[in-house]
Amino acid sequence: MRKILSLVILIAFFSCKNSEKENNLNQKETELTQKENDLESKTKELEVKEQILKLNSEVKNNIIHCENKKFTIKVDNLKNGDLRYISWNKPKSTSDEPNLILYDGKVERQGTGGGFHYIFKSGEWNYIIENNFMGETAESMGIFLKLLNNGKQKLYSKMTDLTTEKDYDLKSYSKSNLIGNWWTSNYAVRKVRFNENGTFLFENGEGKSFKGTFEMYNKSVNLKFNNGLDKVLKIGGGYDNTSLTLTGGGENFVKEWKE
Incomplete structure (x- = not known):
């Protein structure tokens, strides 16, 4: 009887030891996975920063910088003569990875009314940024985003101009x-x-x-x-x-x- 009891105690002891080792191993695996995820996240952040630096280095001058509730958009003249459309879905900022980049844009001047349309194509979609200098009302002037799919308008939204300039204004004008x-x-x-x-x-x-x-x-x-x-x-x-x-x-x- 004593031998049987001793055997049971030994089995229980080694079982606890094995369970403890297994728990330690699982914990180490979890920590290793977390470190791998952290490293992957940091690598992704560095890749995004490098991408943003490269995108910014291509710019000769910015033409349009605007936003609405859903998007932040830039239209840039590039050093190689190309015209680029780049956008971020909210709540992303311009320091994050862009959601859409389009090249080979075209500029259309809008007759006597004054203004320019910047047109970009992606498959069946046309992305158009309108910069209207004149209009029948103040509301019809400004920057607008127009999206066309196979020629059919899917979105037309007035944008907020984000262009910032150094303040050289006088306190008042007459x-x-x-x-x-x-x-x-x-x-x-x-x-x-x-x-x-x-x-x-x-x-x-x-x-x-x-x-x-x-x-x-x-x-x-x-x-x-x-x-x-x-x-x-x-x-x-x-x-x-x-x-x-x-x-x-x-x-x-x-x-x-x-x-």
Whole structure:
């Protein structure tokens, strides 16, 4: 009887030892797996950082930087002359891996209204960024994202312009800052002349001129064209001997030009 009891005790002892060893082994395997996952995650982070650095190094200048509730989008001129579309799905930031990169973009100028459409293709999809300088209402001006599938519109969304510039603005502006001649060179020379009597002459760079009246509220200059169109510009600059500027929808006028 004593022999049987001793045997049972020995079996139980070695069973506990084996169980303890197995638990230790499982714990070590878990720790090893966690270390492998951490290493893989860090490797992925480094790869993403290298990708972002490479993508940024290709850029000659940024044309569009915008966002809506779903996407952050950039359109860039590249050093090799290509036009690139790059986007991130929210909540990703531009320091994360992009969700979509498209090359070989095309630019279409939008007639007398002023503005440019940047068009990119991916299979049956067209990704179009509209930069509308003029429109019938203020809401119709600005940056828009349009998605087409086999020519059918699937999305049309107004975007928030994320372009940031160093602040050279004066504390306040008056009508005297506005009166005079302004110009911009963007594919063609567009000119605006503001007169003391509250009228203006807008030249679109294609040989056509448009007249209207203007009103100034702080930094905003509201142009009301005689043909019914409206255009809102923002006056800025002038600080520290910098040029006065008028910007709106991606357009940039500088004071002053001489005939």
